[in-house]
Amino acid sequence: MQMFRGLSYDERNAWLLVAPVFAVLVAVALYPIAYSFYTSLYDIVLTRPWRRPFVGTGNYERILADPQFWIAVQRTTVYTLVTVAATTILALGVALLLNEAFPGRRLLSALILLPWATPSIVNGLMWKWIYDPSYGLLNALLLKLGMIERYTVWLGDPAKTLFMIANAAVWKQMPLAAILMLVTMKAIPADLYRAARVDGANAFQRFIHVTLPALKPGFMLVLVYETMISIRHFDLFLIMTQGGPGDASYTLSWQIYVETFRSLKFGLGAALSYILAMATFLLSWMFIRMLGRGMEK
Amino acid sequence: MIAPRLRRRLGRGLLLGFFSVLLVAYVAGPVAWLVSSSLQTDAQITAIPPNWLPPEPTLANFEAIFGAKSEVVTYETRRQGDPATTRFLPSGAENLLPSLANSFSVGLWVALLNLVLSVTAAYAIAVIPFRGRRGALYAILVTRVIPDIALIVPLFLLVRALGLVNTQTALVTTYLAVTIPFTIFILISYFESIPADLYRAARVDGCSHVAALRHVYLPLALPAVIASLMFAFLTSWNEFIFALILTQNVAAQTLPIVISGFVMDFTTSFSFVNAAGVIAIVPPVVLAMLFERYIVSGLTAGAVKG
Amino acid sequence: MARIRLAGIAKRFGAVAALEKLDLEIADREFMVLLGPSGCGKTTTLNIVAGLEEPSEGQVFFDADDVTEVPPHRREVAMVFQSYALYPQKSVFENIAFGLRLRGMPSDEIARRVRGAAEQLEITHLLERRPSQLSGGQRQRVALGRAIVRQPRVFLMDEPLSNLDAALRVSMRTLIKKLHRQVETTVVYVTHDQAEAMTLADRITVMRGGVVQQIDTPAGIYDRPRNRFVAGFLGAPQMNFLAGEIGPGGGDFRRGDLSLAIAGTLQPGRKAILGIRPEDCAPAEGGPADIEGRVTLVSPLGSEQHVNLAVGDAELVFRLDKGLRVAPGDALGLRIQPERLHLFDAQSEERLEGARP
Numbered sequence: 001m002q003m004f005r006g007l008s009y010d011e012r013n014a015w016l017l018v019a020p021v022f023a024v025l026v027a028v029a030l031y032p033i034a035y036s037f038y039t040s041l042y043d044i045v046l047t048r049p050w051r052r053p054f055v056g057t058g059n060y061e062r063i064l065a066d067p068q069f070w071i072a073v074q075r076t077t078v079y080t081l082v083t084v085a086a087t088t089i090l091a092l093g094v095a096l097l098l099n100e101a102f103p104g105r106r107l108l109s110a111l112i113l114l115p116w117a118t119p120s121i122v123n124g125l126m127w128k129w130i131y132d133p134s135y136g137l138l139n140a141l142l143l144k145l146g147m148i149e150r151y152t153v154w155l156g157d158p159a160k161t162l163f164m165i166a167n168a169a170v171w172k173q174m175p176l177a178a179i180l181m182l183v184t185m186k187a188i189p190a191d192l193y194r195a196a197r198v199d200g201a202n203a204f205q206r207f208i209h210v211t212l213p214a215l216k217p218g219f220m221l222v223l224v225y226e227t228m229i230s231i232r233h234f235d236l237f238l239i240m241t242q243g244g245p246g247d248a249s250y251t252l253s254w255q256i257y258v259e260t261f262r263s264l265k266f267g268l269g270a271a272l273s274y275i276l277a278m279a280t281f282l283l284s285w286m287f288i289r290m291l292g293r294g295m296e297k
Numbered sequence: 298m299i300a301p302r303l304r305r306r307l308g309r310g311l312l313l314g315f316f317s318v319l320l321v322a323y324v325a326g327p328v329a330w331l332v333s334s335s336l337q338t339d340a341q342i343t344a345i346p347p348n349w350l351p352p353e354p355t356l357a358n359f360e361a362i363f364g365a366k367s368e369v370v371t372y373e374t375r376r377q378g379d380p381a382t383t384r385f386l387p388s389g390a391e392n393l394l395p396s397l398a399n400s401f402s403v404g405l406w407v408a409l410l411n412l413v414l415s416v417t418a419a420y421a422i423a424v425i426p427f428r429g430r431r432g433a434l435y436a437i438l439v440t441r442v443i444p445d446i447a448l449i450v451p452l453f454l455l456v457r458a459l460g461l462v463n464t465q466t467a468l469v470t471t472y473l474a475v476t477i478p479f480t481i482f483i484l485i486s487y488f489e490s491i492p493a494d495l496y497r498a499a500r501v502d503g504c505s506h507v508a509a510l511r512h513v514y515l516p517l518a519l520p521a522v523i524a525s526l527m528f529a530f531l532t533s534w535n536e537f538i539f540a541l542i543l544t545q546n547v548a549a550q551t552l553p554i555v556i557s558g559f560v561m562d563f564t565t566s567f568s569f570v571n572a573a574g575v576i577a578i579v580p581p582v583v584l585a586m587l588f589e590r591y592i593v594s595g596l597t598a599g600a601v602k603g
Numbered sequence: 604m605a606r607i608r609l610a611g612i613a614k615r616f617g618a619v620a621a622l623e624k625l626d627l628e629i630a631d632r633e634f635m636v637l638l639g640p641s642g643c644g645k646t647t648t649l650n651i652v653a654g655l656e657e658p659s660e661g662q663v664f665f666d667a668d669d670v671t672e673v674p675p676h677r678r679e680v681a682m683v684f685q686s687y688a689l690y691p692q693k694s695v696f697e698n699i700a701f702g703l704r705l706r707g708m709p710s711d712e713i714a715r716r717v718r719g720a721a722e723q724l725e726i727t728h729l730l731e732r733r734p735s736q737l738s739g740g741q742r743q744r745v746a747l748g749r750a751i752v753r754q755p756r757v758f759l760m761d762e763p764l765s766n767l768d769a770a771l772r773v774s775m776r777t778l779i780k781k782l783h784r785q786v787e788t789t790v791v792y793v794t795h796d797q798a799e800a801m802t803l804a805d806r807i808t809v810m811r812g813g814v815v816q817q818i819d820t821p822a823g824i825y826d827r828p829r830n831r832f833v834a835g836f837l838g839a840p841q842m843n844f845l846a847g848e849i850g851p852g853g854g855d856f857r858r859g860d861l862s863l864a865i866a867g868t869l870q871p872g873r874k875a876i877l878g879i880r881p882e883d884c885a886p887a888e889g890g891p892a893d894i895e896g897r898v899t900l901v902s903p904l905g906s907e908q909h910v911n912l913a914v915g916d917a918e919l920v921f922r923l924d925k926g927l928r929v930a931p932g933d934a935l936g937l938r939i940q941p942e943r944l945h946l947f948d949a950q951s952e953e954r955l956e957g958a959r960p
Binding site: 011027030039094097104115122127129135137186235253 | 334448
């Protein structure tokens with residue numbers, strides 16, 4: 001028919017409008033992604049660049065057999081869980097607060113953007129200073145409140161490291177998550193609350209039966225987004241702990257960095273990246289499946 | 298005896314007030330401390346217990362940043378500096394201002410180019426019914442699944458092959474690829490909330506697709522446009538890993554890189570580093586505050602008057 | 604002005620067919636109404652005429668030109684929408700002028716035309732306002748102004764009155780009819796409201812599920828509906844339907860005890876559905892009655908009354924003069940002319956015409 005005679009007006013326009021974006025993405029994203037995958041199939045170590053045998057899944061096998069990898073997995077899992085959970089819960093609380101009408105609310109809404117606007121480098125630096133074992137604010141504050149007896153080590157304590165870094169991450173990410181949830185909350189029709197009040201529900205019950213269910217899509221969106229980001233956090237680790245102390249904060253991202261840029265094992269680093277990418281992809285896929293049942297788009 | 302209604306209102310007010318104060322402390326506290334630290338000397342900073350507010354606020358740290366000249370770092374000059382008691386400038390302090398300029402320049406380019414590219418693509422995907430529209434969107438979003446670290450080495454090799462190391466072009470293009478998926482997502486959500494009848498009216502009135510974009514969609518999508526600009530600028534201001542790898546010499550480096558250099562240097566004066574942090578924080582915070590209303594409504598798809 | 608021809612149009616979304624085998628010819632300056640329930644494909648058809656959607660199959664012609672591939676902004680059509688679709692950030696003047704500006708018309712010519720249209724629609728005093736400051740009726744007038752000012756080949760209207768309240772709807776209907784006579788341009792009008800269709804149309808195309816049911820003048824559709832769906836869709840209250848069969852003589856319709864003479868003869872024993880319009884009856888007033896029943900409900904409307912009559916196991920509705928005194932529980936007899944009865948095949952629901960000698 002007419003349709004097969006080349007592209008229609010609409011289609012020509014559509015592809016023309018989308019082409020520039022594709023061009024940029026192909027160059028900067030697609031090519032490196034493909035090249036990265038290609039690299040992961042070879043045993044490339046920059047200290048002996050003359051020998052680069054093809055190993056196929058060899059790198060992947062080595063990684064899976066490496067106990068350090070599993071430590072990294074554990075660290076990453078703990079970190080991601082803590083960060084995502086804390087971010088989501090805090091964001092929910094903040095969103096609930098901002099959903100109420102009270103004087104100064106506009107100011108507060110603007111104020112919470114402060115952490116979001118803070119560059120992650122500054123974020124890391126700021127908290128590192130706060131955590132400082134000798135001069136830090138945290139020690140001073142807790143001492144004053146009587147919660148600790150003397151200045152303690154925070155970042156440098158392997159049991160606490162991940163949580164301290166997570167705290168910095170949550171501080172920065174919470175505002176965006178709160179805004180996303182607030183936006184979803186505002187879309188809840190007022191009539192639902194009115195019906196609930198007439199039915200006799202108090203504030204808490206209204207929250208459980210009206211707010212929470214309607215928040216599901218926003219919740220899911222936040223969970224997916226936060227997980228995707230947290231799982232690959234790097235900047236904070238570079239600034240604050242560099243994987244240490246020991247391997248207390250040795251996450252997958254850090255391992256990738258170390259293998260690629262310090263040990264110069266490009267093949268291995270690429271393979272690790274792909275494993276991380278697969279994990280992220282799978283998790284997002286899972287969440288989106290669950291999200292897809294909640295809402296259409 | 299307070300009437301129950303009044304009591305409830307007071308209770309609510311107190312509760313809201315309490316949590317509001319908590320929130321403000323949580324959000325602004327660390328930054329306030331950062332600012333306060335930057336206005337103190339090293340001696341004051343390292344006092345125990347710490348000075349919450351600067352006893353005599355001093356702009357010495359900022360002066361050092363804005364007036365730093367390249368100091369010859371020898372064993373002598375280093376030894377003279379005891380980080381805990383006197384001001385000691387890290388080597389490379391003079392790079393702060395140029396890197397600030399770089400960050401600004403890159404940020405602006407990214408914001409503008411991102412807008413042009415994202416708006417056109419978002420319009421096509423959101424509005425034009427064409428085969429492969431879904432696939433196009435997924436392809437764009439999928440590029441963000443691979444962690445940045447995985448992309449660095451091949452990207453570096455590509456950039457080097459093109460002779461673009463240390464150029465703003467490389468950074469801008471990279472950041473475009475990083476920011477486009479998110480901004481496209483925001484714009485598409487917003488475009489989709491614009492009533493379809495308006496599109497039909499415009500097309501029938503005589504608008505080609507580009508004209509419809511210009512006359513109907515862009516004016517109505519202002520919040521989303523601003524949110525995108527903000528996001529693009531902030532992300533590139535913020536960005537660290539790519540800048541680290543793609544810029545090797547100090548002339549081309551952006552602010553985060555230079556600051557990270559200070560932090561790594563363990564003889565650095567804390568108050569100086571804090572001052573650098575304050576400078577890094579000011580532009581994004583000012584922008585975010587100014588455009589807060591647009592950012593929030595830009596993220597809200599579905600609030601369009603039709 | 605244009606003669607429109609849709610030839611073999613089909614529109615499919617995957618496995619779902621929104622339109623099938625659509626052939627339609629609209630004469631120049633004709634007011635054609637596409638009528639049907641939601642989802643019947645009338646808006647899709649309109650979009651295809653406008654060029655906003657491309658058909659999966661088939662062609663669209665304006666006069667002798669094949670415009671199937673021509674995008675909407677080059678087709679010289681104007682459209683009016685249910686939601687008015689006025690540009691919110693432009694003034695009324697700019698809204699109306701927009702199409703002309705896009706075509707590069709000189710400003711004084713634009714001003715002349717816009718003011719002309721505004722006068723015609725009595726909205727001159729609103730020209731500097733924004734759409735948000737106008738009422739629904741005013742907005743729709745602006746939308747009409749936007750359409751007529753461009754002097755298009757075709758006017759397309761997508762349920763333009765559905766968002767207006769009842770009284771406004773009637774006055775706007777009159778306005779549209781007057782405008783049509785003044786501008787002498789082909790109009791394709793989509794609606795689900797049969798009263799609008801009857802009053803406005805030169806011809807009506809009744810659609811259902813993507814398939815054309817009947818194309819005819821309003822009188823033709825009303826008096827000689829081609830199938831049960833069309834018969835039931837037009838007319839309020841809805842036509843009464845009774846399932847039954849043709850009597851052994853072929854000259855009457857039987858259902859239980861009920862027997863009604865029909866015009867002409869049909870095959871005896873054939874299963875059929877009888878249709879009686881509520882207004883096609885008269886009280887028997889003591890004389891011989893064709894239908895007898897018991898009144899179950901009386902609904903006075905001021906100008907007339909609607910009476911629900913239980914006839915055997917069925918309940919029928921009739922429109923009777925308000926002077927007739929009836930109350931629930933009364934027995935009532937009615938006379939009906941055989942020519943006014945409609946018969947449809949029980950299976951195919953197609954219209955049956957009795958054979959005449």
